[in-house]
Amino acid sequence: MGAVDLLGGGLDSLLGGDIGGSPAMGVGLGGAPVGMAAGLGGAPAVGGGLGDLFDLGGGVGMATGAYVPPKAVWLPAMKAKGLEISGTFARRGGAIHMDVSLNNKAMSVMTDFAIQFNKNSFGLAPAAPLQVLTPLSPNQTVEVSLPLSTNGPVMKMEPLNNLQVAVKNNIDVFYFSCQYPISMLFVEDGRMDRQLFLATWKDIPSDSEAQFQIKDCHLSADAVCNKLQGSNVFTVARRTADAQELLYLSVKLTNGIWVLTELRVQSANPNHTMSVRCRAPEVSQYVCQSFELILRN
Template sequence: MGAVDLLGGGLDSLIGGTNFVAPPTAAVPANPGAPIGSGLSDLFDLTSGVGTLSGSYVAPKAVWLPAMKAKGLEISGTFTRQVGSISMDLQLTNKALQVMTDFAIQFNRNSFGLAPAAPLQVHAPLSPNQTVEISLPLSTVGSVMKMEPLNNLQVAVKNNIDVFYFSTLYPLHILFVEDGKMDRQMFLATWKDIPNENEAQFQIRDCPLNAEAASSKLQSSNIFTVAKRNVEGQDMLYQSLKLTNGIWVLAELRIQPGNPSCTLSLKCRAPEVSQHVYQAYETILKN
């Protein structure tokens, strides 16, 4: 298909077109805590309403700060988003011979203003060979500075021994908000309005999901299907998501039954986020 003009008799037919499968109106909003939106609920809201409450995909914890670089303090972590709240889930292990106390954490300025929303509370001294799990709530109202790469987060952790620094990359889907579903007319107008040079196309390989399974999985991480069409045997999902800082990303996901690769086209007024949104799609669809 190459860089075909998606609007060439394509997207326009989403509004009342013959190819569009008119969805039933869902009786239950996918996320009771979120605004119900324009009522243009789609086929997939009903199937994955429960999935939304279970939260976005969470990667397994990885070691962010090895003990040998932090005088015996080892930090592993991951990021979670659940019903509108972002957390940094940490595991602190004391591999030193002395007790650790007086913990504190600070983030450098970053692209999306991520900042701790509470102090790092380790309620008891951390004895040698002891591990403690902490869920640190995060806000997105911290100081903003564009990082390279965009999702880089630089962190300082202090204890009674010293101050230690590490950096990690957070997955962009923790920033996808619960009210990121655009109505169809707005989607069409916005897609036409964003310049073609802002469109990026990616291949997602080894993804044997059908359109319904893909849509359901993506919705649980706040990527919403606005409309669905079938064109010459290919399922086309038109999707929207919104970042915590208000940036909208529009997507077309093309799935051909029997073909394990699908094509993702993204349009956004801030095209530098597209690569990271693609990585989020790949992570969510493959896990």
């Protein structure tokens, strides 16, 4: 399907003026609009035509829960003198958690646990010590939920969502890498105003737009909205065109980067086209990966 700018053309007139010719409007890394185009921020609420075209109705119900990946083995026992570490990431109550299982497959008791992260793309860092309150006996497993902050040192990783971790106990220090879904970084105040969305979409150069296919997704447009909203992907607007639902979605990351998405959902076709515009285009593919994981689980 060709990359048709469905937000362009006719919508300009509905907003009263050509947004494309307005002064450039950006969103700073802190999330605040920068140099907003005249007549957008202070314009009265647009009713009538735009409200009908950008219909937020459609019977969208309560959002489902946030996506949590299944636990994976991050550190096999054979590489850590009998300590096996499995884990996943979850976003609960507006905070990121690393949920880990520590399994002692050695013959001796393990104590004095501690954890440290290397610099990473989004500044993830432990917000508290690794709390293993009792010695870990042979063949014992303990579950720990480690709260994370995003105030740590930042260094761009490859891949972008890679996390390098060191875990210490009374036996040795062990190292492993794991990857977190970018959806853990989707914040709760990521719903962008409709007019700001429209202006920002047009202000981001079209040549930085990335297109992806989400395949084998047998969900209605309403179900897609519900599932995504559970993980802080917000439906700014939606409309129907050519037997497909066009969903306009906004996401804000913990570092203030906005990601704008158009998702085309066809009831007769389980393959959906996703167009992404973002001022940090390297984020786009990871956002698409998160959308796929959320919608398939």
